[in-house]
Amino acid sequence: MPADNTKDKRKSIPSNQVELLFAKSKVYLHPTPRKADNICGFLSLSRGDTNNHTSKDILLSFTPVGQLKPEDLKIYETVDMDDSLLVDSKSSTTNKSNNYLVSKPPTSTLSGYSFSVPLSYIYSTQVRKPVNDLWNGSLIIHTMEGERLPIVNFHDEESPSTKQRQKYLNQKMEIFDDDGEIYWGGKDFVKALGNFIHIEKSTLEPTVYLIDPESEDMRNFSPFQKKLEPPKNAIENFKLPDVNKIFNDAKWKVLETVATISAKARHQVADIIEENAPTPVKQLIGRPEVMKISNEFDSARVYLAKWAAQVKVESEQAQKNFQIDDALYDKINKELGVNSKNPDILTPEEVNKxxxxxxxxxxxxxxxxxxxxxxxxxxxxxxxxxxxxxxxxxxxxxxxxxxxxxxxxxxxxxxxxxxxxxxxxxxxxxxxxxxxxxxxxxxxxxxxxxxxxxxxxxxxxxxxxxxxxPKPVIENHSNSDLEPETPDEDEDExxxxxxxxxxxxxxxxxxxxxxxxxxxxxxxxxxxxxxxxxxxxxxxxxxxxxxxxxxxxxxxxxxxVRDQLGMKQQMLTLNGLVQFMLPDLFKHLEKCDSTDLFFFFRMLLVWFKREFEWEQVLRLWEILWTDFYSGQFHLFFALSVLSDNERIIKQNLVRFDEVLKYMNDLSMKMNLDDLLVRSELLFLRFRRMVDIIDRENTARQFNQDVYQSTNETEGQDHQVFKISPDLRQLLSKKPIIQKEGPRPEGAGGG
Known part of the structure; x- marks a missing residue:
């Protein structure tokens, strides 16, 4: 049999180029909480001169689209759509050239939001599939030194190759793989990676794959995968493995971190809070009262994570929008007849109506x-x-x-x-x-x-x-007065x-x-x-x-809606309304790390249905349906709940968990009629405050024009307070309508 000269026949690859073995488009880095800062690129596998390299030298790279030359971009796009590269090639095509040559990725591990590392440098990768059609699937890559590369996120709804393969699998009715999981873009990467190097799934944390693991790695990550048996003739000397030693192993720490994150939160919820949110928000997810609401409605957990991702940017901006200077507040209070003895009372006519x-x-x-x-x-x-x-x-x-x-x-x-x-x-x-x-x-x-x-x-x-x-009829000859028992289907397994x-x-x-x-x-x-x-x-x-x-x-x-923007917008508007109407309470909530107002999520989601008795819920809903004052009057009702409890919160509650528990415990203990009166008075007060501010702004603008025309601007303060469009929209009787967009192909239900 003639010798295999395949390697000798292979064309040499220039040192400034690599052969592209795999590429996935529409993979993103999320360097900041802002969606506008997301970086789109390709996740790829490539190799240099195959005469001098092994599979361990294959490069795993992320390259932003903006860093690719036009000719290279075309090749990346071609490879992305080439299904033949996903075929199991360990025995047949691993060493064959496909002629897809591109410029060599940067060798730096992090240069301009790109990275490129050989497989020999990678210790493990955590593969996390999409959840509830709301979170993109992602990869967390750990190196041999224990550092973590930037998390890469698969935006499957944008990727042409993922959509093409999903459509093909749908037609073949093969949307589930052998593990019973739904196809997504990360599966292409894992499959391609397995074509070039040995990967092993951890039995302790199934989302973690070890890259070319050694025996010691497998023992650490799967210590009890097989039943342990004592050696023959040495039963008396047999001892269980030293579990403490396992946990102290440096490489075990990688998995320990992954497992801890997975246990405390779901999927990218952990990423957002761990990487982007301020400390109080990081502490939020694990609170028992938060978990209670999150378990009741899945959307609550999703909202909280998305809010956490953007709170630094938006809450700071909101405070700038809604804070009124003291002089203007004094003028408002004077016109409304507010003083220390009657801080909440409007005119007798308004109260009577x-x-x-x-x-x-x-x-x-x-x-x-x-x-x-x-x-x-x-x-x-x-x-x-x-x-x-x-x-x-x-x-x-x-x-x-x-x-x-x-x-x-x-x-x-x-x-x-x-x-x-x-x-x-x-x-x-x-x-x-x-x-x-x-x-x-x-x-x-x-x-x-x-x-x-x-x-x-x-x-x-x-x-x-x-x-x-209906209760079943059960004959009871011994005592005809006994109530028949009704089996509870909820207790039936x-x-x-x-x-x-x-x-x-x-x-x-x-x-x-x-x-x-x-x-x-x-x-x-x-x-x-x-x-x-x-x-x-x-x-x-x-x-x-x-x-x-x-x-x-x-x-x-x-x-x-899937993107949670509707709930987020209502919560931000309510946040601004509290700052505008109850500034002292808002400052106290800031000290309690409670300005997220998360305790209102359930109340707003189903219009206080879990907070009142049945008859009261009907009464509240029919009142809200009138849109008599505002198409968003439910926000003033929420404001009345806070206003009614302002004194207790300010005098007795100093921590986030205290505020959250207190507000949750109000369920079934609130007086509906009192809150309806209070919410109406709060709206009337809000409307008059807006009128006063508009008049004051008009006067300030007029004075500014006069001073400018006479060059007497020095020492004069003519700042105009701007009421945000969201707050001003509360004066409209028209409800806000927001429709869901088309459901992405392959997306599941709510």
Whole structure:
């Protein structure tokens, strides 16, 4: 057999070039919390002259797009899309040239946000897949010296190669690999890396891969992978391994750090808080009260991490926007009649108008309409009455349809009957889209959404009789007066969430599955059942409840969008409102490291549904739906909660955990009517403060113009206080509508 002369036949590679073996596009470094500072580049594997190098000399590199020559960029893009380079090549193509030659990456480990290191220099890499379609997958690379290279993030939604392979796998119905995990861009890198060097997954932390590990490394990272047996004839001398010694090993520390991060937080939540957030925020995630809210709603944890990433930039800017100078505050307080004896009181007329009234009865409601069923009062008059009194239970089924926009306020009874028939037809059409489409129901996305809906429906408001399963009839001859026992399905380990026995819960399931079809971009997100159940209980009709829910979701959708911008914007606006209206309390919250106002997340997400009894929730919602003063009046209600507890917080609470626990413990202990009065007075005060500031700014601007024209500017302070657009928007009665964008291909449910 002739000798293998493959290596001799190989063309030599110039010293200033390398052969590109693998490249992944749209990989980013996140050097700062600001998205604008993200650095896009290619993660690559390359090698020099193969006659003089081994697989350990292959370079792992990150190269920003801006540092690539145009001719090199074309080759990187070609390699990125070349699926043949991902084929297992250990035995066949590892030593074959592919003729993809590019300029050699910089040899420095960190030069202009690029790095290039040989595989022999790498000790391990932690591979972390995307989570909840909200976090990009990422790699953490540790060197032999224990240092960590910049974290590389795979923006799969932008990468042409990832989208191409995802589409191909979807067509083949192979979206899961042998480990049951969904495909993402990082898998391409791990597969390519395994083609050139031995990698071993740790049994202690499955996200960690050891690069070309030695025996000692494997013992440290997998100390109990195999059952330990004593040597023959030496049972009496057998001892367990010295675990303390293992943990003290320098290389073990790498894994120990990884495991600690993984245990305390999820995925990039750890990165953001560890690297970007101030110390108080770093301490936030592990707090029991924070974990309680985070476990209740997944979106709370995601919001907190994203807030932490940007708090340094935005909170500082917010304070600049919302702080009023003392002289202006003195003028405001003087005009409002505020002094040390009555710091919160407005005029007697305003206080009188804000008092609560008796709820609207069915007879009073019917008197609002003429013989044709048209409203005989103005819409503002009706909303004023609802805002200050609320509705009796008998009025709610019809009034809710007006308040939510299902029925037009200027419609007649006959027109509403026609509308109702049209709504029923439209609802059935949307419902049939998933009922009759077996292909749709067989997709993993639809199955996942269905499971999420059924799981949440089964645990929503089960304390209410209407949502409880009927008790089975059990004969008891010994004592006929005993109550029959009802098995609790929540305690049954074999409980099937899809087997919904209660007809009302079943209808809610149908409504949410149809909404998943109606709003394809958003779909179902945890927390929506909390918003649906009060509507269903009052309206009960399936199609009308669906349309009432969809109208309600138009204004609530921003609470559930994937990028969390809707919740973040509300929290920032509330932060500014507290600074503007309650400056002394805000300063105290700063000392308590509590200006994040995270305790309001759950309250705002589902409009205080977990904070009040059922009847009070209905009363609050119907008042907020009127938009009588503001389309964001729920923020003033939140402000009233803080205002009502300002004295206690300032006098007794000094730490973050104390504030958070105190606010969480207010659930079911607050007086709704008192808070509604307070929130109205706070709004009236806010509106007058804005008027005073606008007048003062106009006067200052006029004086400035006069002084400039007479050259008498020296020693004069004519600074104009600017009210932020977000605060000024609180004066608008129009709710803020924010819709979710198209769902990325392959993205899962909420």
């Amino acid at each position: 804000s008092s609560r009234r008796k709820a609207i009865s069915l007879i009073e409601w019917q008197g609002f309409f003429d013989h044709s069923g048209r409203l005989s009062l103005t819409v503002d008059e009706v909303k004023n009455r609802i805002f200050h009194g609320g509705l009796e239970d008998a009025v709610r089924p019809e009034a809710y349809l007006f308040l939510l926009g299902v029925y037009s306020w200027d419609s007649s009874k006959e027109e509403r009957e026609i509308q109702r028939t049209s709504y029923e037809t439209a609802y059935e059409e949307y419902k049939l889209k998933w009922v009759t489409d077996e292909d749709k129901r067989s997709t993993d996305f639809w199955k996942d959404q269905k499971h999420r809906i059924e799981k949440d429906v089964n645990r929503t408001d089960r304390h209410l009789p209407i949502f409880q399963n 074999d409980f099937d969430v899809a087997n919904i026995k209660n007809p009302h819960l079943f209808k809610m399931r149908e409504i949410l599955l149809t909404y998943n079809e109606y709003n394809e971009n958003l779909g179902y997100v945890q927390g929506m059942t909390d918003l649906l159940s009060p509507l269903y209980l009052q309206i009960k009709d399936e199609s009308l409840t669906f349309w009432a829910f969809s109208k309600f979701m138009d204004r609530m959708e921003r609470n559930f």
